[in-house]
Amino acid sequence: MTTFDERERAFETKFAQDEALRFRANARRNHFLGLWAANRLGLLGPEAESYAKALVTTEVDNPGCDSVLEKVSTDFKSKGMTGSTDEIRHLMEEFTRKAVAEIQAGR
Numbered sequence: 001m002t003t004f005d006e007r008e009r010a011f012e013t014k015f016a017q018d019e020a021l022r023f024r025a026n027a028r029r030n031h032f033l034g035l036w037a038a039n040r041l042g043l044l045g046p047e048a049e050s051y052a053k054a055l056v057t058t059e060v061d062n063p064g065c066d067s068v069l070e071k072v073s074t075d076f077k078s079k080g081m082t083g084s085t086d087e088i089r090h091l092m093e094e095f096t097r098k099a100v101a102e103i104q105a106g107r
Contacts, residue, residue, distance in 0.1 A: 034055035041075060
């Protein structure tokens with residue numbers, strides 16, 4: 001195997017690891033956001049956990065954070081709540097940082 005082949009394999013491995021981290025972090029972020037939104041919607045216990053899991057699957061079914069943002073916004077509007085999309089986006093960024101930190105710390 002040549003040095004070029006070894007470098008190529010290393011880049012591919014790094015890319016796969018980064019994608020796995022991104023997927024796990026997004027899933028965890030969506031779970032955090034789901035628990036936060038469930039609390040605002042008045043959902044408790046198993047209902048809150050179910051809502052959080054639904055947000056995780058929302059992005060799996062429709063890739064991209066916009067699908068999660070739209071679901072939370074729609075759910076807030078259906079309950080007559082006002083929640084700005086900017087606030088939700090900001091929380092998503094915070095939860096992403098928290099999720100990455102937890103994953104990198106092995107939690």
